[in-house]
């Protein structure tokens with residue numbers, strides 16, 4: 001048989017066809033043997049072509065199938081990994097598919113859920129209902145963060161639900177997809193967060209309070225130290241005056257008793273009446289001076305505790321600087337060398353009490369930095385130009401490390417031990433100065449030590465008059 005001369009695989013369809021058809025030449029009746037063979041060859045070729053086509057189609061189909069399976073696996077993986085509940089329903093609200101999170105939430109398998117009406121899954125106490133879902137979908141709207149109560153084995157569970165219609169490839173709505181996020185967890189996370197926040201706020205308030213108390217303590221210590229001098233002055237003079245008064249009274253008693261000239265002269269010498277009389281005026285002047293100093297300190301204290309509701313006004317910046325240095329440095333570091341160089345007059349505009357607080361903080365930091373270091377010296381220089389008054393405070397401490405220079409104004413930044421620093425001083429200063437439309441800068445002096453520069457508005461020329 002000529003056809004057998006062709007090299008064909010054993011399981012080729014042709015082999016099968018031949019087997020089925022029996023003798024090939026007998027299939028085409030009436031044909032001459034050679035013609036019949038030709039016809040067979042043509043048929044067999046056609047079959048081979050068709051077969052090859054089929055094989056290639058099958059390969060293609062298998063590849064597509066693989067891709068499809070992969071895509072399905074991917075989607076199933078995604079849906080399975082979702083922590084949110086996924087419920088797919090048909091348009092009548094009958095469950096078609098759910099993910100693992102939904103299985104877990106409802107405590108049953110997907111097979112138990114499929115086919116059940118959506119209404120079965122929603123608790124009777126739920127504000128939003130299955131009916132609402134169908135109505136929203138019928139009007140072609142989406143469900144956005146709607147609060148549902150699902151009926152779970154653990155009891156009613158609040159769930160925030162988003163939902164939309166599902167479309168087929170031709171764009172026809174074929175179902176509803178609902179995604180729900182249990183609110184219990186979110187609520188718990190939220191309340192934990194709120195509690196942590198409250199705690200933090202409370203701690204901050206405590207620290208701010210601690211800083212306030214510390215400043216107040218320093219202020220009181222400084223003022224007490226300042227008052228101590230004039231008060232002891234008054235006290236010493238009062239004692240002297242008492243001695244003078246005793247002598248004068250003793251002498252007057254003799255005068256009134258009608259003592260003779262000789263007795264009076266002896267008493268005058270014994271009681272040192274002449275010196276006592278000469279001392280009276282300076283003793284009284286001393287007392288008065290001391291009392292005036294006390295009055296001035298109290299006046300300063302009152303001025304610097306003026307409250308913010310007062311309108312900003314021009315004030316004597318020089319007095320603010322001097323009292324701040326007096327109250328902080330003198331009491332804490334008696335042998336500190338202090339050099340103050342300020343122009344005259346030296347004024348600014350704002351709230352003197354607040355600027356006094358800033359100055360006290362700057363001096364306090366300088367004193368802290370120089371504590372225990374030999375040759376401590378505080379240098380304060382003032383300049384006034386172009387509507388700005390500038391004060392620089394330089395100390396002979398170790399200076400501020402470059403790495404932290406940018407952080408010294410941050411609230412709670414401190415390099416001091418617990419109980420000594422709160423890290424709030426400079427951040428409060430910064431805020432006060434900013435409220436005054438001023439600036440506060442921290443730097444280091446090339447010869448060592450920190451330099452803090454405070455820039456404030458100076459009053460306009462006419463206001464000075």
Ligand SMILES: Nc1ncnc2c1ncn2[C@@H]1O[C@H](COP(=O)(O)OP(=O)(O)O)[C@@H](O)[C@H]1O
Pocket residue numbers: 361365366369395397398399400408409413414415416420421422423424425426427450
């Ligand atoms: N004059 C200074 N010399 C060196 N370091 C300073 C000086 N002033 C401030 N600092 C640094 O800035 C930090 C923050 O200061 P501050 O806000 O006043 O808080 P506190 O004084 O409570 O630490 C200080 O801990 C210190 O490290």
Ligand SMILES: [Mg+2]
Pocket residue numbers: 361364365421425426
């Ligand atoms: Mg400080």
